[in-house]
Amino acid sequence: MxxxxxxxxxxxxxxxFGISEKKALNKTFVDFGLPTGLVDYEDSYKEISRVLWEELEQGILTLSELGVERFRKLFLAHKLEINADIFNSTYLSYLGTEIHxxxxxxxxxxxxxxxxxxxxxxxxxxxxxxxxxxxxxxxxxxxxxxxxxxxxxxxxxxxxxxxxxxxxxxxxxxxxxxxxxxxxxxxxxxxxxxxxxxxxxxxxxxxxxxxxxxxxxxxxxxxxxxxxxxxxxxx
The missing domain is CATH 3.40.50.1000 (HAD superfamily/HAD-like)
Structure with missing residues (x-):
């Protein structure tokens, strides 16, 4: 061997992860009063997240910074008044239950x-x-x-x-x-x-x-x- x-x-x-991410995001958007949030913002979120994960690999930012920053950037881009810290915490809670x-x-x-x-x-x-x-x-x-x-x-x-x-x-x-x-x-x-x-x-x-x-x-x-x-x- x-x-x-x-x-x-x-x-x-x-x-x-694609399935887990999609389901967790959808549940979080629904919790925050945005039932069509996944459809409306998924593409934008994925692009923002992709760039930030690349920066993480390069050592430019930390994981905890990434977690909040991806949603801060998303909400800023779409003029949504949502607390990125709370949204991220909710999303991670749902993500931990999505097993595919x-x-x-x-x-x-x-x-x-x-x-x-x-x-x-x-x-x-x-x-x-x-x-x-x-x-x-x-x-x-x-x-x-x-x-x-x-x-x-x-x-x-x-x-x-x-x-x-x-x-x-x-x-x-x-x-x-x-x-x-x-x-x-x-x-x-x-x-x-x-x-x-x-x-x-x-x-x-x-x-x-x-x-x-x-x-x-x-x-x-x-x-x-x-x-x-x-x-x-x-x-």
Missing amino acids: KYKVLLFDVDDTLFD MVSGAVDLCNTLADCRLAIITNGFTDVQKSRIKGSPLCDIFEHTIISEEAGFQKPARGIFDYAFSKLQIADKASVLMIGDSVTSDIQGGINYGIDTCWFNPHCKENNIGIKPTYEIRELTEIIKIVGNSKKSLTT
Whole structure:
């Protein structure tokens, strides 16, 4: 077996964050008296959020700042008089209850019983722990490494130092980082000197020069990778 330790990203790798985000946003807008808020503001919110998450990865702002700033910018752009702090808190409460698995995630993790499995994710501690605890994968992972607790976010080396310390890993060659984000998961793994697997179910183009060790369309392809000593599976 080539890889003994598998580090999984959470959102859009094991959990379908798109569904969770949409449902949590809709409930929050309804609570704040905007029943059509999701339809009216979702596109704007996603663009604002995308930019802020990129800034988080670059170390420009903190996670707590991101949480409020995304809604502050949204409400400012659309001239809505809503308290961004309270809205964000409500949204995160709902998000922690929205548990939607990516197809094949549960079967895959149950199949990888011979490997050590851990999570390494950027996100809010309470939200991520709540979703994992309420999922079919609640007892699967040896450790759950969350950026808010670690004090670093992917792709920073610090979060991988934290994970390797928690897991007491000495051999980087035995570790595979699996995730959907080229700039976060794959770049982070490359920076740390471990092999990476890019989960790319929607066939996104990669034109930024970050090359994963493997690229897959379905999670079940990981089973073959784990048991294969060659790197010829890269697509």
